[in-house]
Amino acid sequence: DVKVTQSSRYLVKRTGEKVFLECVQDMDHENMFWYRQDPGLGLRLIYFSYDVKMKEKGDIPEGYSVSREKKERFSLILESASTNQTSMYLCASLSGQGGDEQFFGPGTRLTVL
């Protein structure tokens, strides 16, 4: 009964590497989100997408980009990973109706060495 999946649970990369985090949802939702979660800072929105090929910056987009080529898939890209991007990354999806549940993926814990 998995609804939102993320490509990796744990990832270790080196500074300067290009990193792709993939998220797939099977609920035909229009809206998808990428957050990062850091101790004491809660969840912070990086980017979101409300339709295929559409994207909007969230609160902390610097150092990240995204891609939404298909409705079910939303990718987060770190062009050149840095140590301050070590974090837990959470993907979520939401239908077009605001009152519906926002489903979260299990998270990817990324460590940048």
Add this chain to the structure above:
Amino acid sequence: GEDVEQSLFLSVREGDSSVINCTYTDSSSTYLYWYKQEPGAGLQLLTYIFSNMDMKQDQRLTVLLNKKDKHLSLRIADTQTGDSAIYFCAVAFMNRDDKIIFGKGTRLHILP
């Protein structure tokens, strides 16, 4: 101040009621959510309320909304050890294109 604020920690004895509070700054709220995150797990939606409601009850959970004061609370009756988690308040703001803004989370600690 922050768009959505909540205290970082709450300690409650088993069997007592827990009340987790949340305040927000923008009056254009539409939907307001409470999420629970247990250690090593993702976020789980507990309940939500639409901004034209002032109360919603679901078993042991009661959500109260005071829109005038921009204050949302979650009450957990008869708190159990399984309620130990981080609780996130989240608010969708119409003035921010319905983006959902999260608080930093309140860690609920259950005393035996």
